[in-house]
Amino acid sequence: MYYLNNETVTAPQSANYAPREAHSSTLELKTVSINPDDTYTVQQAINAFGFGWFHVKLSLLVGLCWMSDSMEMAILSILGPALFCEWNVTKLQQASVTTIVFLGMMLSSSFWTQLSNRYGRKSALTLFGVLLVLYSILSSVAPSYAWLLTLRGLVGFAIGCVPQSVTLYAEFLPTKHKGKCVVLMDCFWALGACFEVVLALVVYPYYGWRGLLGLSATPLLVFTLLSPWLSESARYYSYNGHHDKAIKVLEQIAHNNKRHMLIGRLIADEEPSSTESFRSLLSPNLYRTTLLLWFIWLASAFCYYGLVLVTTELLVARNKEDNPNECVTFMTADFMDLLWITLSEFPGILITIKVIKLFGKKKTIVLQYLVLVLCTLVLISVKSRFSTSLTLFIARGTISGIFQAIYVYTPEIYPAGLRSVGVSGCSVLARLGAMLTPFVAQVLMDTSKVQAISTYAFVGLLASVACVFLPRENLGYH
Numbered sequence: 001m002y003y004l005n006n007e008t009v010t011a012p013q014s015a016n017y018a019p020r021e022a023h024s025s026t027l028e029l030k031t032v033s034i035n036p037d038d039t040y041t042v043q044q045a046i047n048a049f050g051f052g053w054f055h056v057k058l059s060l061l062v063g064l065c066w067m068s069d070s071m072e073m074a075i076l077s078i079l080g081p082a083l084f085c086e087w088n089v090t091k092l093q094q095a096s097v098t099t100i101v102f103l104g105m106m107l108s109s110s111f112w113t114q115l116s117n118r119y120g121r122k123s124a125l126t127l128f129g130v131l132l133v134l135y136s137i138l139s140s141v142a143p144s145y146a147w148l149l150t151l152r153g154l155v156g157f158a159i160g161c162v163p164q165s166v167t168l169y170a171e172f173l174p175t176k177h178k179g180k181c182v183v184l185m186d187c188f189w190a191l192g193a194c195f196e197v198v199l200a201l202v203v204y205p206y207y208g209w210r211g212l213l214g215l216s217a218t219p220l221l222v223f224t225l226l227s228p229w230l231s232e233s234a235r236y237y238s239y240n241g242h243h244d245k246a247i248k249v250l251e252q253i254a255h256n257n258k259r260h261m262l263i264g265r266l267i268a269d270e271e272p273s274s275t276e277s278f279r280s281l282l283s284p285n286l287y288r289t290t291l292l293l294w295f296i297w298l299a300s301a302f303c304y305y306g307l308v309l310v311t312t313e314l315l316v317a318r319n320k321e322d323n324p325n326e327c328v329t330f331m332t333a334d335f336m337d338l339l340w341i342t343l344s345e346f347p348g349i350l351i352t353i354k355v356i357k358l359f360g361k362k363k364t365i366v367l368q369y370l371v372l373v374l375c376t377l378v379l380i381s382v383k384s385r386f387s388t389s390l391t392l393f394i395a396r397g398t399i400s401g402i403f404q405a406i407y408v409y410t411p412e413i414y415p416a417g418l419r420s421v422g423v424s425g426c427s428v429l430a431r432l433g434a435m436l437t438p439f440v441a442q443v444l445m446d447t448s449k450v451q452a453i454s455t456y457a458f459v460g461l462l463a464s465v466a467c468v469f470l471p472r473e474n475l476g477y478h
Contacts, residue, residue, distance in 0.1 A: 040262050041269045042235045043175065045250050051177045052257025054231075058172055059181070061223060061230055063188035065125070065165040068132065068220035070192030071199075072159060073305070074342070075216055076101065077312040078200055078330065080442060082209035085327040087145050091446045095438035097152055098309070102435040104156025106428065112161040121168040122232040128161035129224030133217045140214035163427065171235040172253070179408060183349065186404050190345035192219070197342050201335040238268045278421050281414075289413055290425070292466045293406075296365075297426040299463035300406060302433035303372060304399045306456050309441035310379075311341055311392050318385070337385070341392045348397030352404045361409040362470055365402060369464035372398045376457040380450055413471060 080094035116124035135154045142148035166185070173181055196216060203211045234253075237246035243266050254261045281290045315334040322328075355364045375395035382388050406426075414422040445452040 038264045039267050040264050041267055042171075042238050042246060042250065043269050045262050045266075046172060046234075046253065047174045047176075048262060049174070049250075049253050049257045049259045051174055052253075052259070054253045054256035055172065055177075057256075058169060058231070059184060061226060062165045062169045063185065063191075064219045064223040064226075065162055066185050066188040067192030067195065068217070068223070069159055069162045070189045071196040071216045071219065072101070072132075072136075072155060074193045074196040074308065075200075075212065077308050078204070078212065079209055080309070081312060081316045081329045083145070083148075085329055086209070089145055091443045092439075093145060095442045097149060098305075098438040098442070099435045100149055100153040101156035101159070102431050104153045104158075105160040106431045106435070108157040108160030109163070109428070112164055116161075116164045116167070117236075120232050120236055121164050121171075122227070122230050124161055124164050125168065125230070126224065126227045128158050128164070129220050129227060132158040133221050133224060136217035136220075137214050140210045140212075163424075168233050171233045172231075182407055183353065183404065186349050186400075186407070187346070190342075190349065190400065193342045193345065194339065195219075197335060197339045200330075201332065201339065204330060204335070205332065235269060238266060241268075278425065280418055281422060281425055286414070286418075288469075289471060290422070292470055293410055293413070293422075293426050294429040295466050296406060296463050296470075297410075298429040298433035299459050299466075300399065300402050300433070301430035302437045303456050303460055303463075304403060305434045306437040306441045307392065307396055307399060309438060310445065310453065310456075311338060311396075313441060313445050314388060314392075337389045341389060341396050344393045344397035345400040348400040349404050351397070352401030355401075356405060356408075360472070361405050361412075362467060362472060365405045365409065366464050366467045368398050368402045368405065369460050369467065372402070373457045373460040373464065376453050376460065380453050409470075 076098045079097060083089045083094060083097065112124055112128070115127075132155060135151055135158060139148060139151040139155060142151055169181065169185070170178060199215060200212055203215055231249050231252060232245070234246040234249040237243070237249065247266055250266075251261050253259075280286065312330075312334075315337065316329055319328040319331060319334070352364060352368070355367070359367070372395055375391050375398065379388065379391050379395070382391055407423075410423050410426055411419040440452050440455050444455070
């Protein structure tokens, strides 16, 4: 697995070696990858191949999964007000449509994990693509609220497989590029949210929420059609004893990245016991950190999805004031405002990266939560359309940056064997926060704007205090 690009290799001065043959041998030794121990793991091979064309194609495919997930989340904020005019549903029923999606995601997480561990990441993701496209199309023709609620729950069940795309992606990434690729996936998430708003701008005025639901499955339909060209995880093959298949996948990576295959015997990477790892999260030396991170992740999801829902609630409330005798949901100007607010996720991510370099991740998270609290308090008092949109723009970009920072920070706190299960545990709490937020952003907001927005300010303030008590990140980890 070592490249001899900087070494000078010469042939012995003998009659059996012509100068031309010696030069040929030198070139051959410089371009062959060797392992002095005669064994290598999948991760060692991937590190040797580096980031190349194979990973570019994989990033685009996995990015489609993240885009579809983001679009399904973004449409929830549009769906609630639209259902009021269609079926005259209550605010509690609107909130239930959002909550049941996250409930389906939470309940299906272990199912998709077991399925992917048994039959492979590619098989699980292909099934996920087919199911989500099917449920999205069926949702668009739902004849009643009960049918829509059931189908949206099934949509959430299918979306629970999205983390498996991240698992597949991570198992193909060189170690030094994993942090950078987290940022790349966040950009795909933001792109999906923006694409959903653009789609709503074009489709909603003519085809309503039904046409929007059906067409929102487009990125995942593309992913499903391209899934036959998706490579199965070499690490999955190796772990299950299929070394010949793992080697074929590694040879494909080497070929696409224009590198040479390693010489030696492939052995399986060490895999930590998930049961022991989860218990270790609450060990005496980690339980405090784990509980703090669980609350911070819950608060981050609670505030992020809350702001998404609050944005549309404020837009619709303004339209109702202007047209009190009509059931008005969204106008073209609303979608334009929503697009600009959603675009804030891109600068939010980029600014977060810069601030992290200056102050570190922990201080960045604390600072961003304080900015979020300030924005929510300002949002209570502002009245004009421009001031409201500007405040929401800053708040949305800030909470997106918080998610970016905690995604990078969390693995650094745990030992290597606990990083995966540590992030998984935090994700479960994030979904719980997402399940709770509709009852504040939609139900409580309908009763009292001040109480609803103050709730987000209070949760954000508690999260900033919790961040203060977190340990300092490991500066040596990338």
